[in-house]
Amino acid sequence: MDLTHAAFNEHDCGNCPIRHRAVCARCDAAELRDLEQIKYYRSFEAGQTVIWSGDQMEFVASVVTGIATLTQTMEDGRRQMVGLLLPSDFVGRPGRDRAPYDVSATTDLVMCCFRRKPFEEMMIRTPHISQRLLQMTLDELDAAREWMLLLGRKTAREKIASLVAIIGRRDASLHIRGHKGPLTFDLPLTREAMADYLGLTLETVSRQISALKRDGVIELQGKRHVTVPSLDRLLEEAGDDTDGGFLN
Amino acid sequence: MDLTHAAFNEHDCGNCPIRHRAVCARCDAAELRDLEQIKYYRSFEAGQTVIWSGDQMEFVASVVTGIATLTQTMEDGRRQMVGLLLPSDFVGRPGRDRAPYDVSATTDLVMCCFRRKPFEEMMIRTPHISQRLLQMTLDELDAAREWMLLLGRKTAREKIASLVAIIGRRDASLHIRGHKGPLTFDLPLTREAMADYLGLTLETVSRQISALKRDGVIELQGKRHVTVPSLDRLLEEAGDDTDGGFLN
DNA sequence: TTGCCGCCTTGATGCAGATCAAATGGGATT
DNA sequence: AATCCCATTTGATCTGCATCAAGGCGGCAA
Structure with a gap:
């Protein structure tokens, strides 16, 4: 049940309260206009699944409001959360078209989605997007490593x-x-x-x-x-x- | 004990067997020449520590031969490995100058180091380096998440x-x-x-x-x-x- | 050859956290 | 107010891994 809100689709990224932390933090007005062309909003209720592991990824996205989780599941049902995504966090991986984890809405959730192919093309001609995404990914890797210490010891x-x-x-x-x-x-x-x-x-x-x-x-x-x-x-x-x- | 080998400092990155997997995989001849200016090799014996957590990071590096580990330690001595670095893997984080983990040589180890400041400047004018590093970092994040499932469940x-x-x-x-x-x-x-x-x-x-x-x-x-x-x-x-x- | 030192294996025991099971409590519906 | 539902708490018991404690083995030096 994808509760896409028409209202959100008129939302202007330039005014978005989480924009300065998101992947488009350093985009200028022209770049934001380009992003408007390929973006759409999706809403989910608490408990809904956004993407199943193995699904085709049609988009990458930023969390706007709410909390999403990444979870891995073994055949026998054992589950491990591997990511906790907060507003401004990025979802999805440029260059990969299958989701490696389940993505779920833990609370009511709004995501700002960008169609994947055009987003990838934009990344190529807009280097600072890659640079921003690199920063964010390195931060996530640090968080993952803290988390490994927690899990292991x-x-x-x-x-x-x-x-x-x-x-x-x-x-x-x-x-x-x-x-x-x-x-x-x-x-x-x-x-x-x-x-x-x-x-x-x-x-x-x-x-x-x-x-x-x-x-x-x-x-x-x-x-x-x-x-x-x-x-x-x-x-x-x-x-x-x-x-x-x-x-x- | 830094056993820097003079022989290695004449090594030509363009011929390096792991170059096509490393951070400089897509560099052209001119870019490789730029890298030559800021690079130097360091060797370590099995068991030596490359960097202590909290140390100033003077360089970023690629593993050339051997295996390095990233380890976190709690006050009471409990230890968790959080990274296992193989030839072609990247060490260090552009834009951060303190090491967040201990880095150690598990086997005899040779690293190709790049002075951090000039490397960061080069990243800014050479977007495909950021793009390559983004790819590598996303791969590491995926590996870290598999590892979290292992540790937790x-x-x-x-x-x-x-x-x-x-x-x-x-x-x-x-x-x-x-x-x-x-x-x-x-x-x-x-x-x-x-x-x-x-x-x-x-x-x-x-x-x-x-x-x-x-x-x-x-x-x-x-x-x-x-x-x-x-x-x-x-x-x-x-x-x-x-x-x-x-x-x- | 002998002895030593590090790494590894194996054994005995204890305990933190899993599992199985039941009770509690708060919010929503009627 | 009464009922149901489901998340949460609490209790009883079990077990996988940690801990504590001895050996065993192979490489190296004398």
Whole structure:
């Protein structure tokens, strides 16, 4: 069910709030006009699948609002999330026409899609698009490598603390810059999605969240809303040495 | 101990056997001459550290011969390998001047280094270098995501089978193309390095290798040399649905 | 030849997290 | 208000891998 909104198709990229972070960050007015020609918007409801692994990729895209995930699945059903895409993140790979992962909408999602072939042609004549995409891809690779450390070597408790810290800090960076004091934000993932992110079962996720709550590392209002009284304490629990490590 | 070889500094990139896979794959004669100006070779012995995490990066580089690893370490000493670099692979990140990981030589290693600033300037005026690097980085990201599935969801036995398959197929692709029948090759990693790669302990690595041997999935000549009688059988043990998934 | 040193293998035991199972609770529908 | 649905929590038990602890083996130096 592709809920393409007519309204979005009149949307002007030049005014888009996430444009300065997206793949077209450095495009000038003429280039944005070219992009208008090949772009269209698509909306998805929370839980819908955007692309199945193995599908033909007709487009590449930027996330405009909402959260998408990349997931790999083994034959017997074991699942591992391998990407968490936030507004301004890029989806798809120029030069490849089959999707290597399932892409799903975790929340309601709007994507700005560019028809793949014309986009690839535009990349060739517009080098700074490749350069911007290279930057973004290198950032994703760094995030993937942090994630590998988490998956390979952290305990369940550390994994949960890391995830809360990642989401909390991203949230903080999007909102009040330099804001101090307790962080408060929503976890945009179900327990099951967190488990797929962390390489755990949903029961273990639930138990460890309860444990961190019991120990005063986090507070919960309902199941999704979190307050972190001390970010330092949380980072200590996460086992992070670096304090970089934003995701994606 | 930087064993820079004078002989290598007269090496001509245009004749380099790995050039067609490296970052300079599409460079023309004039561009190669420019690269000659900013390049130098460095050699390392097996076990040496090339760069420590946090060090200033004076250069970016291509691996010419040998194998290098990227490793992250937590304060308490837990280690996770996050990259395995083979001949033609690229090291370093344009636009960043601190190394985010330890880089080490797993075997004797020769790298072709480019001074970072001039290389970055050259990237700006030579778009196809960015484009090539983008391709290579996207490939690495795909490899990292396969690796995440391995770390998060595979059993110890599957992890070992996956690693043997990855190394064996890379080896096969470098040597006799389209070669059929039993694969035979060396594992270029110690048991400990395999453990760091797979998120296991070295004891578990050793036990699982013994188990695969006992079950006839692999044969061993000494500790390092492996024969795989049936690649299909090995892939089955690895739990791979895809048969893509080369590393790096 | 002998002994030493690193790497590797194998054994015994413990525990973190998976699995199986049931209960709870909040939001939506009627 | 009553009911259903489904995400989540909690409990009981099991197991795969880590941990702790001895050997074994091959290469190298004396």
